[in-house]
Amino acid sequence: MKLLEEMIIKYGKVYPNDVLKIDSFLNHQIDIKLMFEIGKEFKRIFNDCKPDKILTIEASGIGIATAVSTYFDYCPVVFAKKDRALNMFNETYQSKEISYTRGSTKLIEVSREYLSENDNILIIDDFLANGEALNSLLDICRQAKCNVLGCGIVVCKTYQPGLKRIEKLGYRVECLAKIKSMDNGEIYFE
Amino acid sequence: MKLLEEMIIKYGKVYPNDVLKIDSFLNHQIDIKLMFEIGKEFKRIFNDCKPDKILTIEASGIGIATAVSTYFDYCPVVFAKKDRALNMFNETYQSKEISYTRGSTKLIEVSREYLSENDNILIIDDFLANGEALNSLLDICRQAKCNVLGCGIVVCKTYQPGLKRIEKLGYRVECLAKIKSMDNGEIYFE
Numbered sequence: 001m002k003l004l005e006e007m008i009i010k011y012g013k014v015y016p017n018d019v020l021k022i023d024s025f026l027n028h029q030i031d032i033k034l035m036f037e038i039g040k041e042f043k044r045i046f047n048d049c050k051p052d053k054i055l056t057i058e059a060s061g062i063g064i065a066t067a068v069s070t071y072f073d074y075c076p077v078v079f080a081k082k083d084r085a086l087n088m089f090n091e092t093y094q095s096k097e098i099s100y101t102r103g104s105t106k107l108i109e110v111s112r113e114y115l116s117e118n119d120n121i122l123i124i125d126d127f128l129a130n131g132e133a134l135n136s137l138l139d140i141c142r143q144a145k146c147n148v149l150g151c152g153i154v155v156c157k158t159y160q161p162g163l164k165r166i167e168k169l170g171y172r173v174e175c176l177a178k179i180k181s182m183d184n185g186e187i188y189f190e
Numbered sequence: 191m192k193l194l195e196e197m198i199i200k201y202g203k204v205y206p207n208d209v210l211k212i213d214s215f216l217n218h219q220i221d222i223k224l225m226f227e228i229g230k231e232f233k234r235i236f237n238d239c240k241p242d243k244i245l246t247i248e249a250s251g252i253g254i255a256t257a258v259s260t261y262f263d264y265c266p267v268v269f270a271k272k273d274r275a276l277n278m279f280n281e282t283y284q285s286k287e288i289s290y291t292r293g294s295t296k297l298i299e300v301s302r303e304y305l306s307e308n309d310n311i312l313i314i315d316d317f318l319a320n321g322e323a324l325n326s327l328l329d330i331c332r333q334a335k336c337n338v339l340g341c342g343i344v345v346c347k348t349y350q351p352g353l354k355r356i357e358k359l360g361y362r363v364e365c366l367a368k369i370k371s372m373d374n375g376e377i378y379f380e
Contacts, residue, residue, distance in 0.1 A: 029243075029304040030252075030267040032259040053219075059248035059269065062220075066256040069222040077220040079249065114219040 001041050001176040005189050007034065008155065008177055014185040018157075026126060026154065027060045035067035038176060042124070042152045043071035045174045049149040051075050051122035053115070055141065057108065057133055058082060060126045064154060068124050078114045080137060082106055093143045095136035108136040115144035123151040128175060131162025138171065150174060157182075158190060191231050191366040195379050197224065198345065198367055204375040208347075216316060216344065217250045225257035228366060232314070232342045233261035235364045239339040241265050241312035243305070245331065247298065247323055248272055250316045254344060258314050268304045270327060272296055283333045285326035298326040305334035313341040318365060321352025328361065340364060347372075348380060 013021045025031035051072050056065040057080040065077040082097075083106050092109040115121070123137050134151060141148050148171060156163055156175035166173055178190040203211045215221035241262050246255040247270040255267040272287075273296050282299040305311070313327050324341060331338050338361060346353050346365035356363055368380040 023301065024303065025266075028268065028271065028301055030256065030269070032256060032264045032267055035256060036260075036264075059252060059271075062249060062252040063256045063267065063269075066220065066222060066225060066253045070226075074222045074226075077222055077253065078218065079220070079253075081218070081249075111213065111218055113214065 001038070003034070003037060004154070004177045007031070008179075009187060012187055014182050014187065018182060020155070020157070020179070020182060020187070022155070026064075030060075030063045032063075032067075035063055036070070038064060038154060039067040039069075039071045041176055042068050042122075042174070046072075046122060046150055046152065049122060050120060051149055052119045053078055054122050054124055055080065055110070055115070055137055056124045057137060061124060064126060065124045068122075068152065072122065076114075078110060080108050080110045080140065082108055093140040095139040095143075097132045097136045108133070108140065110140050110144075112144070115141070115146055117145040119144070119146045120149050121146045122149050124153075125151070126154045128153040128156040128162045128166075128173070129160040131160075131165050134162065134166055134173075138166070138169070152176075155179065191228070193224070193227060194344070194367045197221070198369075199377060202377055204372050204377065208372060210345070210347075210369070210372060210377070212345070216254075220250075220253045222253075222257070225253055226260070228254060228344060229257040229259075229261045231366055232258050232312075232364070236262075236312060236340055236342065239312060240310060241339055242309045243268055244312050244314055245270065245300070245305070245327055246314045247327060251314060254316060255314045258312075258342065262312065266304075268300060270298050270300045270330065272298055283330040285329040285333075287322045287326045298323070298330065300330050300334075302334070305331070305336055307335040309334070309336045310339050311336045312339050314343075315341070316344045318343040318346040318352045318356075318363070319350040321350075321355050324352065324356055324363075328356070328359070342366075345369065 011024045091112040097106045150172035153175040201214045281302040287296045340362035343365040
């Protein structure tokens with residue numbers, strides 16, 4: 001997606017340890033017009049899909065998913081919660097997100113009420129690098145016996161293992177911007 | 191807002207310690223059509239306002255603010271972050287949210303880059319009870335020398351002190367559903 005790549009080049013900041021920050025339009029301040037362009041693009045790509053629900057993860061995923069939903073008949077968005085107290089929900093599907101970069105483990109949860117067997121799910125998330133968050137969302141969908149139609153990712157670092165790992169599991173993953181390297185602080189797309 | 195009140199009555203769950211859960215359409219699963227109805231209603235109420243930015247707080251605020259923004263020329267949304275590691279940002283405005291209900295203190299942060307002096311800000315949030323989160327957002331706006339046009343709240347418990355506290359400070363607060371009591375698990379609106 002050309003507009004997105006242009007914005008990443010213009011506003012993205014590369015920090016040590018391979019960290020890309022796009023806080024100015026996606027992860028802290030949100031460019032709402034861009035969110036709807038992203039929604040339109042996912043609609044074009046997943047045009048054959050009729051999701052019952054969109055599944056994402058807090059926090060940045062929520063703005064994206066809200067815009068995407070408007071292109072899929074305003075289907076409900078469910079956002080997975082991170083690191084909540086266990087007593088917040090009576091019954092949840094849970095998955096552990098192992099963060100290689102941070103060396104820590106987080107609990108990802110979705111209430112059992114909001115995912116049903118055979119639900120057709122479109123997963124939407126902001127970043128895919130090692131695939132930790134996406135893997136947790138897929139794990140939760142497996143537990144809930146949902147049918148995952150595909151995964152729509154805004155920014156993917158294709159030189160990290162996440163994309164290949166998840167495609168190898170048989171899932172359809174579509175990424176709007178694919179970064180093939182960030183050597184010396186320069187961002188290169190595929 | 192009649193539709194919202196109906197949904198709160200139909201789907202809201204009242205738990206001990208005066209907790210209202212509306213997880214099925216606002217705080218975990220999100221009814222996207224409703225978000226846009228909420229956006230339309232805030233536009234009607236704040237029709238005279240021309241915000242440069244909408245300020246909200248993660249996580250549930252993000253979906254609401256995304257929809258609201260579309261009625262205000264797609265102005266950028268900035269969401270405050272909760273409990274982030276301090277080294278996540280170079281420079282942030284910070285405020286402490288003292289939670290009376292949980293007896294704990296949280297750090298609320300917004301990067302200094304995304305709020306500028308004299309920015310016209312519309313604050314949007316999901317709940318107002320004791321006013322802790324809203325107070326923190328207002329504190330951050332004061333630090334950034336922003337001009338707060340108003341605060342749009344989806345659900346307010348008017349029998350708790352938040353609304354009065356913040357109106358007393360001179361801010362305009364508009365609430366779409368005002369709950370006057372939840373005695374015996376029954377929800378009553380003003």
